[in-house]
Amino acid sequence: MDPQLDHRIVMCNGRSEQTDGEYVLYWMAFNRRPENNFSLQIAVDKAIALNKPLLILETLWLDYPNASARFHKFVLDGMKDNERAFRKSSVTYIGYVERDVALRERLLQKLASNACLVVTDAFPCEHMETLIKELNRLTSVSILAVDSNGILPVMVPEKAFTTAYSFRRYLQKNLHEHLLCFPRITPCSGQVLPKAPDVSSLGLTAWGCVDGNSSIISANLKSLPINHAVPPATLSGGRRAGLEILKEFVSFKLRNYASQRNSIDECSASGLSPYLHFGHISSHDIFTAVMQKVGWTPACLHHDNVSGKRLGWWGLDEDVESFLDQLITWREIGFNAAYKLNNFDKYESLPVWAKTTLADHELDLRTHLYQIHELENAETHDEIWNAAQRQLVKEGRMHNYLRMLWGKKVLEWSRSSQEALERLIYLNNKYALDGNNPNSYSGIFWCFGRYDRAWGPERPIFGKVRYMTSKNTARKLRLAEYLSRYQRREPLEV
Ligand SMILES: Cc1cc2nc3c(=O)[nH]c(=O)nc-3n(C[C@H](O)[C@H](O)[C@H](O)COP(=O)(O)OP(=O)(O)OC[C@H]3O[C@@H](n4cnc5c(N)ncnc54)[C@H](O)[C@@H]3O)c2cc1C
Known part of the structure; x- marks a missing residue:
């Protein structure tokens, strides 16, 4: 081996x-x-x-x-x-x-x-x-x-990284050898193995096993004791759907990734996170499709450019390098934390500066305080937040930029930062198709200062934690169509 x-x-x-x-x-x-x-x-x-x-x-x-x-x-x-x-x-x-x-x-x-x-x-x-x-x-x-799980085996780094910059520097020094060790694409093809006992001879059908001749989809979803109040999303799962989305991304969106990832109407993000989460596609699949498209080989790497900066190491244009930074640096730093820190999903794991500043502002006046059911039902005074929450509940996903705002606002509208964290974990992991993943925690904890630095001036509630407002978001993004698509038509009743 x-x-x-x-x-x-x-x-x-x-x-x-x-x-x-x-x-x-x-x-x-x-x-x-x-x-x-x-x-x-x-x-x-x-x-x-x-x-x-x-x-x-x-x-x-x-x-x-x-x-x-x-x-x-x-x-x-x-x-x-x-x-x-x-x-x-x-x-x-x-x-x-x-x-x-x-x-x-x-x-x-x-x-x-x-x-x-x-x-x-x-x-x-x-x-x-x-x-x-x-x-x-x-x-x-x-x-x-x-x-x-990723391009870098999670066991290789000896520590948990605290910034994307330091993790990126580590990758720039160490990733190249793992780029030469990809899985075989189709490990079963061409292999003739002895025949396995058939499922019925193992007595398994009685326990809900489905063999190669019957349709799995006929498993009666409605009869299963799971939460049916979160109904299936319209997005289909599975490898075939994931590969279709990957193909479309590489053909049409990748070339505008850097400039349009934050665009709402013409968003160039891949939409692949649910397929990555459920393992229907892998980062090796995505990496290979992207690199084949742009004709990259390991010889293009700028080995001497170990700067920790987002751009300049791969030897590619900004769109592709920005995408690889999300797929590898940001995605895999989440796995690094989940693997190295026993408490990666607990408030205590936040950086000391963030916990200190949030504690300093714990008693600050909160102008809006919402109950969890008001948040869940998208019943706040903020129409941008409500629209993002409705998209999450209905479709199981949320635009990345709005997801950051969504998290920051819950911090502002909860009685304490610990309560805000619990609420975000609850909402994200209950509804998001990519939820319950190491990156659910890195994304949510980022709203509270993980992988970030202290910012000034110090603000109420947030202290030195990065602050975001709906007003600035409305100025930055074209939101009219999004707001009309996800406006309140009927109560969500969740
Ligand atoms: C509050 C909050 C909650 C989040 N919850 C989740 C979650 O539950 N699951 C999840 O996978 N991501 C989560 N993220 C990170 C990010 O929002 C999503 O990964 C991204 O929006 C997925 O969309 P995409 O596949 O189109 O990404 P693309 O822009 O196409 O990026 C490609 C891939 O890179 C990875 N990636 C991109 N951005 C990030 C990021 N900021 N952090 C980590 N990995 C990233 C994802 O695997 C993504 O599929 C969260 C972020 C925030 C602020």
Whole structure:
């Protein structure tokens, strides 16, 4: 195995592979895709080395944080694509839609104990850590968790970075070697593996497993005990939809990324964050599509330009470099925090200067104070904020610039900064299709000073934390059409 891959593998226990097992099990929990997926690649390689079948179990649990019809539907769209993609290969794919949490233990036990080893996805969140611990307790099988989250393996840096500047400098010194170690695009293609036992012989269908012949989408969403008050969004999930959006982005929007990312009517942002969050596409997919479009090779890198500045290292124009800065620096600093800091999602993890200045202003007069249901129902005095909140509730997304304003305003309208933080986490992770991600926390915590510096003059409530106003936003952006699209037509009633 490529020694570079060692940086991506976490041995979850000290057990060795059981060579007399029936198959290699890849438990697909976060990298929900058949391509550009290190976990799948390693599972395929293990199956080849052991000359065993490869069984892929993609799980959709009932009790992930904020489980709702919206998130379920997005994942189910992806399962449908995956079922189709794997049908053509020699691996066996099982899309498991959980209907009863009580059956989980038996399912995992049954599948894992017949395996030579289990390969799964490393993702920095409590739910996944708990599930891996559970699997460890239930079986005596070797478990490998593989990090396929970003271009830089999360285990490589030794510390948590506190500014984008310092992380970028680190990347400019260290990223080049990881640009040479991408996953194989289609790890299953051309591989002839022994046939896995069929799903019915494992007795799994009774537990809500769907084999390659039935339609996953027929899983009756309405009957599942999840939050149906957050209904499916109109945006389709899945790899096929994600790749279409990527294609359109690279063909038409990338060339205006720097100048129009903040534009509301002609926004050049990619819209890919939900697909990244659910693992339907990877940053390797996006990086490759972008770099192929602009004809980049590693020889273009300006190795000597280790300045920590946003532009000038890749040897590309401003649009592409600005995009890569979001995709790599900003996205991966969030994973760095989630991996390195136990309390990355807690108020205490804010920088000391930010906590101090917010505490100094805790007793400042708040002209507008809202209850959580007023925020949730977009019933504030601020029409820009209300429109952004309505977009979030209805569509599961929000324009990036407005998202910053949205967060800053909740700080202004809550009784304390801790309360504001809790409210933002609640609203973002309940409704946003890209929510419940390390970058949910970096985005929200940025509103309170994370990765930022102190600003002057000192303001009421915010202190030295960067301040934003709806008035300035209205001056900067053309909002008329957006406001009319998301104006209050009927109460949201959430
Ligand atoms: C209050 C608040 C909450 C946020 N919550 C989330 C969240 O739940 N999930 C999430 O993925 N991002 C979150 N962000 C960051 C950012 O708003 C989104 O990543 C971005 O708007 C996604 O749109 P896009 O895919 O069109 O981005 P593009 O501009 O096309 O960027 C490409 C990719 O780069 C990454 N990226 C872009 N901007 C940022 C950023 N500021 N921080 C981290 N990564 C970034 C994303 O993965 C994105 O898909 C939040 C920001 C704020 C201010």
